[in-house]
Amino acid sequence: MSGSLKIKLTLLDNIIWLMLFLFFFACALGIPAFASWNNIVNILYHTTIMSMLVLAQGFVLLNGNFDLSIDAVLAFAPGVVILASTKWFPVALGNPYLAILLTLLLGGCIGFFNGYCVAKLGMNAFMQTLSLSIILRGMVLFLIPLSIFPLDPVYSFIGKARFSAVGNLPAAIPVTFTIYFLFHILLRHTVFGRNYLATGGNARASFVAGIDTSKMVITGFVIAGLLSAVAGMLTAGRQDSVSNTMGNGMTLLAFAGALLGGTSMSGGKGSAFGMLGGAILLGMFSNALNLLGVKVTLIHAAQGALIFVAILTDRFRISLRARLLRNEQLQKLKVAKG
Amino acid sequence: MEEVCSKPVLLLEGISKVYPGTVALENIHFEALPGEVHGLIGKNGAGKSTLVGILSGLVEPTSGTIMVNGRSFSSFSRSRAKREGISIVPQEPEIVLDLSVAENLFLGELENCSGFVSWSKIRADAQRILDRFGLDIGADLQARDLSLSERQILLILKACVVEDANVVVLDEASASLSRNDAAILKRIVGELRESGKAVLYISHHIDELLDICDRLTVLRDGRIVTTRTKNMLDHHSLAELIVGETLSSSGPERKEAGYIGEELLRLENLTRWGNFCNISFSLKKGEILGIAGLRGSGRTELLKAISGIEPADAGKIFFKDKRVSFSTPSEAIRMGVAYLPEDRETEGLIQTFSIRENLLLNSISRFSRNGFVLRREAGRRAEEIFAGVQIQAFSMEQSAEELSGGNKQKVVIGRIMANAPEVYLLDEPTRGVDIGAKRSILSIIHGPLRAASGVLLTSPGLDDLMDICDRILVLYKGNMVREYQQKDFDEKSLFMDVQGFGYQDQRGGDECRAV
Numbered sequence: 084m085s086g087s088l089k090i091k092l093t094l095l096d097n098i099i100w101l102m103l104f105l106f107f108f109a110c111a112l113g114i115p116a117f118a119s120w121n122n123i124v125n126i127l128y129h130t131t132i133m134s135m136l137v138l139a140q141g142f143v144l145l146n147g148n149f150d151l152s153i154d155a156v157l158a159f160a161p162g163v164v165i166l167a168s169t170k171w172f173p174v175a176l177g178n179p180y181l182a183i184l185l186t187l188l189l190g191g192c193i194g195f196f197n198g199y200c201v202a203k204l205g206m207n208a209f210m211q212t213l214s215l216s217i218i219l220r221g222m223v224l225f226l227i228p229l230s231i232f233p234l235d236p237v238y239s240f241i242g243k244a245r246f247s248a249v250g251n252l253p254a255a256i257p258v259t260f261t262i263y264f265l266f267h268i269l270l271r272h273t274v275f276g277r278n279y280l281a282t283g284g285n286a287r288a289s290f291v292a293g294i295d296t297s298k299m300v301i302t303g304f305v306i307a308g309l310l311s312a313v314a315g316m317l318t319a320g321r322q323d324s325v326s327n328t329m330g331n332g333m334t335l336l337a338f339a340g341a342l343l344g345g346t347s348m349s350g351g352k353g354s355a356f357g358m359l360g361g362a363i364l365l366g367m368f369s370n371a372l373n374l375l376g377v378k379v380t381l382i383h384a385a386q387g388a389l390i391f392v393a394i395l396t397d398r399f400r401i402s403l404r405a406r407l408l409r410n411e412q413l414q415k416l417k418v419a420k421g
Numbered sequence: 422m423e424e425v426c427s428k429p430v431l432l433l434e435g436i437s438k439v440y441p442g443t444v445a446l447e448n449i450h451f452e453a454l455p456g457e458v459h460g461l462i463g464k465n466g467a468g469k470s471t472l473v474g475i476l477s478g479l480v481e482p483t484s485g486t487i488m489v490n491g492r493s494f495s496s497f498s499r500s501r502a503k504r505e506g507i508s509i510v511p512q513e514p515e516i517v518l519d520l521s522v523a524e525n526l527f528l529g530e531l532e533n534c535s536g537f538v539s540w541s542k543i544r545a546d547a548q549r550i551l552d553r554f555g556l557d558i559g560a561d562l563q564a565r566d567l568s569l570s571e572r573q574i575l576l577i578l579k580a581c582v583v584e585d586a587n588v589v590v591l592d593e594a595s596a597s598l599s600r601n602d603a604a605i606l607k608r609i610v611g612e613l614r615e616s617g618k619a620v621l622y623i624s625h626h627i628d629e630l631l632d633i634c635d636r637l638t639v640l641r642d643g644r645i646v647t648t649r650t651k652n653m654l655d656h657h658s659l660a661e662l663i664v665g666e667t668l669s670s671s672g673p674e675r676k677e678a679g680y681i682g683e684e685l686l687r688l689e690n691l692t693r694w695g696n697f698c699n700i701s702f703s704l705k706k707g708e709i710l711g712i713a714g715l716r717g718s719g720r721t722e723l724l725k726a727i728s729g730i731e732p733a734d735a736g737k738i739f740f741k742d743k744r745v746s747f748s749t750p751s752e753a754i755r756m757g758v759a760y761l762p763e764d765r766e767t768e769g770l771i772q773t774f775s776i777r778e779n780l781l782l783n784s785i786s787r788f789s790r791n792g793f794v795l796r797r798e799a800g801r802r803a804e805e806i807f808a809g810v811q812i813q814a815f816s817m818e819q820s821a822e823e824l825s826g827g828n829k830q831k832v833v834i835g836r837i838m839a840n841a842p843e844v845y846l847l848d849e850p851t852r853g854v855d856i857g858a859k860r861s862i863l864s865i866i867h868g869p870l871r872a873a874s875g876v877l878l879t880s881p882g883l884d885d886l887m888d889i890c891d892r893i894l895v896l897y898k899g900n901m902v903r904e905y906q907q908k909d910f911d912e913k914s915l916f917m918d919v920q921g922f923g924y925q926d927q928r929g930g931d932e933c934r935a936v
Binding site: 272273274275277278280281284285287288289290291292293294295347351352408411412413 | 439483730749750751753754755760762767768769770771772773774778781782783785786789792793794796815823836
């Protein structure tokens with residue numbers, strides 16, 4: 084394979100980062116104060132919650148499944164734990180570290196329930212997670228008054244704390260980047276990660292090749308639950324409270340972020356690196372429109388348009404890739420003949 | 422009338438199709454005249470399915486033109502093919518299981534009575550067609566309740582009678598037909614010929630082609646060898662044209678039987694109700710044991726049962742004299758029993774993965790420490806196998822879906838080799854691959870695979886089995902008919918056993934499948 088072809092293919096495979104940089108430079112030229120340290124930190128800070136959900140959704144997508152319950156888990160897990168630790172059993176569960184642990188545990192358990200129903204009982208992932216999402220949302224509205232505040236500073240640390248030593252950097256940003264880095268390693272360099280992607284690419288072939296595919300599916304949902312719980316703690320920390328509306332409607336945007344990042348809807352294809360790009364582009368896009376003074380409601384519609392562009396780009400990318408490879412093949416044949 | 426007849430309805434001019442790594446069709450010139458049944462034959466991988474794909478608009482030719490009804494096209498789509506009056510009957514009957522027989526028959530052709538469907542008319546028309554050809558099927562029956570053969574004949578009727586096409590392509594349509602339905606097919610084809618339609622008849626059976634067709638075109642390695650009228654051909658000359666050289670040397674050079682060692686695998690009365698029953702044999706190290714049988718003889722199910730994918734109901738499996746019963750493929754793989762699936766697309770490959778990743782799929786945990794992949798060692802092993810099975814690709818990073826059939830199969834074989842298993846269960850490793858790939862796959866089996874292990878092998882072609890096996894077992898409808906030693910190999914006798922001649926009367930039918 085020729086060198087220039089390799090470069091072209093690499094660029095095509097990382098097209099989200101190309102789009103991100105182009106968009107960034109365009110905005111930096113056109114919008115004053117866009118490229119300032121404060122605004123960049125602002126963009127990243129506002130992206131952290133969505134990033135967690137994009138990773139959760141993307142991770143399940145890699146396995147060839149969906150999870151519609153992630154934004155409900157985002158509200159339910161911290162909501163119920165805070166309720167329990169402040170109202171129901173303030174003595175036994177008052178410890179904030181315990182509360183963090185319980186939030187993660189609850190998220191993981193919900194994910195396990197989803198995964199068990201899909202992998203072992205053969206339920207359709209769409210239906211299963213949709214029904215659970217409605218149940219959890221309903222329970223949140225039933226249990227939690229408008230909001231519970233304030234929270235223990237330990238609990239709200241990852242969502243709220245800022246490091247004054249490094250330009251007032253919010254703790255959420257390094258936390259998010261670290262988690263993404265860990266998932267990059269997990270997917271690329273571990274046996275689990277490769278088997279997990281293989282299951283998404285072709286579950287039947289993976290089963291025949293000796294991979295425990297139901298374990299892979301269940302683990303995928305557990306991890307999505309855990310990440311949604313982290314997203315919930317980030318949200319709770321930022322607003323220093325838990326409320327019954329938090330995270331509402333974010334699930335579908337999380338799909339968008341994952342798709343923008345090059346994740347395949349049919350599984351087996353995608354990377355943590357790409358998903359991060361997708362999440363940041365979503366955040367940067369709404370930030371730019373914000374700075375331009377576009378109304379909040381219209382920003383939502385514009386994000387929809389961005390998703391459309393993403394899908395279009397993806398189709399374009401796939402056909403371009405095929406054409407490049409075909410040309411290379413034809414050239415090779417010509418050389419062989421002549 | 423005479424003038425119309427001499428003008429072809431379908432004309433292919435200089436059609437080529439290039440896939441990465443292979444040339445599937447090269448400069449094909451082909452014509453079909455009205456009122457003729459034109460047979461198309463060639464070995465697996467000769468290019469038949471690509472040609473059908475191009476005619477049906479599913480495969481885009483790399484170059485060349487297609488002329489239909491005097492108009493020429495450089496590319497062809499599914500809807501264009503239909504509009505130009507080309508109907509295709511595919512190999513696997515694809516019907517809508519939840520619709521009635523009548524609606525399946527008229528699917529896409531539902532007559533429009535100001536926007537509404539006239540059910541009574543459709544039902545009556547369908548029943549009339551079914552009755553005309555003597556089919557004992559009710560038009561109201563759900564398609565799900567039909568047998569495989571009835572489903573296929575339904576599709577044939579749809580293409581030949583309902584769609585009123587000028588050109589009908591029957592792609593191995595007779596393969597899943599019962600004896601009775603095959604006679605109906607012959608009648609349908611005869612009617613098409615009389616009404617001046619062109620029929621393209623693709624089959625693996627020489628007898629059938631010589632019986633039904635007017636002219637025959639032989640394909641070999643993506644090229645047309647010859648087109649001749651039937652009376653210029655007989656069994657022997659046709660067979661020679663298909664194979665391309667003297668019949669005896671189509672495989673790798675037959676070597677002396679290698680060292681045969683201790684017993685690895687032993688089956689005692691293994692039974693899976695409805696698929697096969699009372700199968701017993703033993704496999705030794707360094708031995709290649711072939712299993713011959715038609716589709717539905719239980720050969721695939723037998724291999725799947727041993728490998729734990731669809732476990733058996735009764736009987737015993739011994740691996741190195743130890744009783745085993747694998748209930749999942751991962752248990753079998755851990756013990757050293759590797760299975761190569763029949764369908765590489767759905768069961769063999771992760772299409773989105775690169776060649777390297779596919780090669781390492783089974784063995785990746787061997788090249789890891791604490792759950793982390795040791796990239797360098799894994800990469801070295803992958804490279805070793807990549808070179809060993811001679812995959813033709815730009816690099817190992819190319820994704821598997823871009824490869825040709827033969828190279829895909831080599832990737833799957835390489836994948837199961839990577840684990841160095843002791844028993845290989847190979848289900849049709851040469852199915853649908855080109856002749857070059859087939860040869861190298863057979864020599865891999867005959868060389869490195871058998872050197873270190875025992876091999877159980879099935880194949881669509883008897884000649885493959887005869888070329889490399891030490892023994893051949895013949896299955897017919899789930900029963901073991903006969904075991905051949907290498908010195909007794911005889912294609913004709915094997916062929917008779919595979920077709921079940923003499924067996925049915927002797928045993929009084931198929932007790933194993935009756936459950």
